[in-house]
Amino acid sequence: MKLKGAQILIKMIKEEGVDTIFGYPGGAVIDIYDALDNTTDLRHILVRHEQAAVHAADAYARAKGTVGVALVTSGPGATNTVTGIASAYMDSIPIVVFTGQVPTALIGNDAFQEVDIVGITRPCTKHNYLVKDITKLAKTIKEAFHIAKSGRPGPVLVDLPKDVMAAMTEFEEPGEIDLKSYKPTYNPNMKQLSKVVELIKEAKRPVIFSGGGVVLSKASCELTKLAKMMNCPVTASLMGLGTFPGSDPLWLGMLGMHGTYRANMSIGHCDLLIAVGVRFDDRVTGRKDKFASEAKIVQIDIDPTSIHKNVEANCPIVGDCKNTLELLNSMLEGENLADISGNPEERQAWLDQIAQWRAASPQRYEQKDDVIKPQFVIDRLHKLTDKNTIITTEVGQNQMWTAQYYHFDQPNHFITSGGLGVMGFGLPAAIGAKAACPDKLVVCVAGDGSIQMNSQELMTAIESNLPVKIVILNNRYLGMVRQWQELFYDKRYSCTNMEKAPDFVKLAEAYGAIGMRTDKVNEVEEVLKKGLAYEGTVIMEFIVEREECVYPMVPAGVAITEMLLV
Amino acid sequence: MSNQKHILSILVDNEPGVLSRIAGLFSGRGYNIESLSVAQTAENSALSRITMVTVGDDHIVEQITKQLHKLINVITVNDLTDKKYVQRELMLIKVNAKPEQRAEILRIVDIFRCKVVDVGPEHYTIEMSGDDGKIEAFIDLLRPMGIIETARTGLIALPRDKKKSK
Ligand SMILES: Cc1ncc(C[n+]2csc(CCOP(=O)(O)OP(=O)(O)O)c2C)c(N)n1
Ligand SMILES: [Mg+2]
Numbered sequence: 001m002k003l004k005g006a007q008i009l010i011k012m013i014k015e016e017g018v019d020t021i022f023g024y025p026g027g028a029v030i031d032i033y034d035a036l037d038n039t040t041d042l043r044h045i046l047v048r049h050e051q052a053a054v055h056a057a058d059a060y061a062r063a064k065g066t067v068g069v070a071l072v073t074s075g076p077g078a079t080n081t082v083t084g085i086a087s088a089y090m091d092s093i094p095i096v097v098f099t100g101q102v103p104t105a106l107i108g109n110d111a112f113q114e115v116d117i118v119g120i121t122r123p124c125t126k127h128n129y130l131v132k133d134i135t136k137l138a139k140t141i142k143e144a145f146h147i148a149k150s151g152r153p154g155p156v157l158v159d160l161p162k163d164v165m166a167a168m169t170e171f172e173e174p175g176e177i178d179l180k181s182y183k184p185t186y187n188p189n190m191k192q193l194s195k196v197v198e199l200i201k202e203a204k205r206p207v208i209f210s211g212g213g214v215v216l217s218k219a220s221c222e223l224t225k226l227a228k229m230m231n232c233p234v235t236a237s238l239m240g241l242g243t244f245p246g247s248d249p250l251w252l253g254m255l256g257m258h259g260t261y262r263a264n265m266s267i268g269h270c271d272l273l274i275a276v277g278v279r280f281d282d283r284v285t286g287r288k289d290k291f292a293s294e295a296k297i298v299q300i301d302i303d304p305t306s307i308h309k310n311v312e313a314n315c316p317i318v319g320d321c322k323n324t325l326e327l328l329n330s331m332l333e334g335e336n337l338a339d340i341s342g343n344p345e346e347r348q349a350w351l352d353q354i355a356q357w358r359a360a361s362p363q364r365y366e367q368k369d370d371v372i373k374p375q376f377v378i379d380r381l382h383k384l385t386d387k388n389t390i391i392t393t394e395v396g397q398n399q400m401w402t403a404q405y406y407h408f409d410q411p412n413h414f415i416t417s418g419g420l421g422v423m424g425f426g427l428p429a430a431i432g433a434k435a436a437c438p439d440k441l442v443v444c445v446a447g448d449g450s451i452q453m454n455s456q457e458l459m460t461a462i463e464s465n466l467p468v469k470i471v472i473l474n475n476r477y478l479g480m481v482r483q484w485q486e487l488f489y490d491k492r493y494s495c496t497n498m499e500k501a502p503d504f505v506k507l508a509e510a511y512g513a514i515g516m517r518t519d520k521v522n523e524v525e526e527v528l529k530k531g532l533a534y535e536g537t538v539i540m541e542f543i544v545e546r547e548e549c550v551y552p553m554v555p556a557g558v559a560i561t562e563m564l565l566v
Numbered sequence: 567m568s569n570q571k572h573i574l575s576i577l578v579d580n581e582p583g584v585l586s587r588i589a590g591l592f593s594g595r596g597y598n599i600e601s602l603s604v605a606q607t608a609e610n611s612a613l614s615r616i617t618m619v620t621v622g623d624d625h626i627v628e629q630i631t632k633q634l635h636k637l638i639n640v641i642t643v644n645d646l647t648d649k650k651y652v653q654r655e656l657m658l659i660k661v662n663a664k665p666e667q668r669a670e671i672l673r674i675v676d677i678f679r680c681k682v683v684d685v686g687p688e689h690y691t692i693e694m695s696g697d698d699g700k701i702e703a704f705i706d707l708l709r710p711m712g713i714i715e716t717a718r719t720g721l722i723a724l725p726r727d728k729k730k731s732k
Pocket of ligand 2: 447448449473474475476477478479498
């Protein structure tokens with residue numbers, strides 16, 4: 001069968017089970033768009049900025065648990081994807097980004113709209129390719145998907161010169177992928193695992209710490225089972241929220257810079273820390289030598305570079321989180337349950353201690369009847385939605401309050417730019433999540449600053465009929481930066497005032513969405529109810545307390561037990 | 567943990583861009599490259615061997631090794647430092663050679679068993695190979711004559727045992 005390069009591309013994308021791609025056309029990819037025009041079973045969502053295509057693909061991948069795909073043109077189209085790619089790289093999200101490139105004969109000549117996107121994205125992709133030979137196209141695409149989704153997932157970029165897309169060739173099935181140098185370790189070392197069993201038996205004050213790796217390997221059930229068997233409290237990083245039910249009594253809340261008092265204190269006092277799918281980011285550990293300093297640390301991760309990078313583990317295990325936890329659980333099931341869940345008095349004392357910490361400094365805010373507290377909006381949003389709601393966030397205080405006050409019960413339902421912290425992520429991410437899960441309610445929690453970074457995507461949501469609900473916590477500040485200025489720079493609010501802002505209600509209307517606004521405490525619930533019930537895209541703007549801070553807060557570089565409390 | 571010199575022998579796909587991935591990894595993560603040499607291997611033209619000398623404490627070198635492994639085009643990374651290996655470096659050195667200095671230079675060349683590969687009215691170019699100790703010693707001896715310029719390949723090394731290095 002003779003096919004054009006562009007047709008091979010589309011065929012290979014479909015074979016991966018991808019039903020939706022996000023993109024933006026241009027001269028270098030015109031052949032691909034031409035081929036797309038004749039394709040019925042691959043949906044193309046036309047974004048309004050290429051950065052949004054990548055964030056949408058990222059969120060699509062997360063909501064669906066598969067690979068996300070973005071397609072853009074050469075030059076500026078390609079450079080516009082870099083932020084999205086870097087964010088997916090930091091959060092280990094499997095996406096494949098296809099970029100157009102000038103014809104092979106022109107590469108290197110500074111041709112119109114030529115950039116070396118492979119060179120530019122080398123440090124922020126898991127791997128990338130330039131396909132110069134049409135006979136290698138199918139195999140390269142298959143390899144790209146394989147690399148993106150296997151091992152520790154991540155973004156892969158494939159650069160496609162225009163002549164390769166336009167050329168014809170006899171299509172040959174690429175066959176199985178066999179990369180001699182790339183063989184992720186899925187199965188853990190059993191000797192190390194039996195050490196974990198011993199450590200669990202000896203532990204008096206254990207804590208489980210769950211991260212994004214648990215989401216990616218779909219190991220949430222196994223993790224929950226382990227916690228229940230051990231009767232062990234669980235905390236999570238921002239990326240791990242939802243891997244353990246937020247409504248469970250063993251849940252400690254998030255840890256780290258804006259973690260709960262009890263989670264951070266538990267880390268400071270535990271004698272066994274079982275860390276699963278985490279990389280011990282500095283926002284989690286605070287001062288490293290004080291992090292879990294009384295604990296033996298078990299670390300399970302598929303990426304060997306995550307081990308001994310920031311924190312020394314006493315018992316490192318390289319393996320897939322799901323496989324490893326499954327094996328560990330079955331080993332534990334062979335033991336006497338009483339040994340696994342600890343001495344009842346000691347364990348109760350540990351849980352009591354945690355309850356005391358919780359009582360001493362619960363996650364709290366005070367809603368008086370004058371000004372809306374941002375936390376109150378999230379709190380109500382949580383009450384008014386069920387656990388199948390997908391929440392995306394922008395970056396800043398809005399993101400942290402969502403993490404703190406929306407208690408996620410399931411993985412893949414909290415979608416945020418964790419590692420890179422990209423303002424402008426939330427709205428395109430909501431669109432991507434809605435494309436992946438059309439039957440789910442998708443809400444984007446935004447700040448007044450962040451929403452302005454990709455607000456043009458309102459048009460995408462409307463045009464593609466992907467209704468999303470946008471909750472703007474409008475504090476008329478770049479709030480998180482202002483908070484640092486308040487706490488560490490004597491309240492010199494340099495360039496963080498956002499009082500000059502568009503009318504968000506009118507903005508929504510300009511795109512054909514609806515907008516609602518309130519500054520009244522007693523209207524919060526009503527606005528949320530109305531907005532969530534409306535079938536289309538809607539902006540709900542809440543004028544909130546201007547100088548509210550996110551607490552607790554661990555100043556950068558300080559031990560996480562030394563928190564600034566409310 | 568003290569800083570130590572490590573010789574890494576890295577087998578990679580012989581493809582465009584691979585060296586840039588490795589160099590980028592080092593610069594991006596703030597690791598040191600003391601020297602680096604690359605060429606296609608004779609046993610398999612699809613592969614290149616990179617020999618790299620880097621400096622760091624155990625913790626850093628462990629990360630370097632693991633990060634290198636993570637690159638898709640890197641096939642094996644072998645830290646030769648604590649193994650038995652042979653190492654060589656090749657240097658071309660151009661040195662002043664006025665008539666009255668020539669005999670002395672040739673004597674040194676003879677002692678070091680290297681050779682003069684180019685002669686000019688007032689200079690010699692000498693080819694010498696050895697481990698870095700020998701090369702440094704040679705340079706020190708020639709320094710008083712006036713060194714004009716040098717080119718060095720960087721260290722290359724192979725383990726002593728018969729097995730193909732992994
Ligand atoms: C693209 C980008 N630029 C700058 C920053 C730095 N930054 C982090 S939080 C923040 C303020 C965000 O303001 P807003 O969206 O209003 O959220 P708030 O903190 O007020 O809830 C800024 C500027 C960033 N994270 N991303
Ligand atoms: Mg704000």
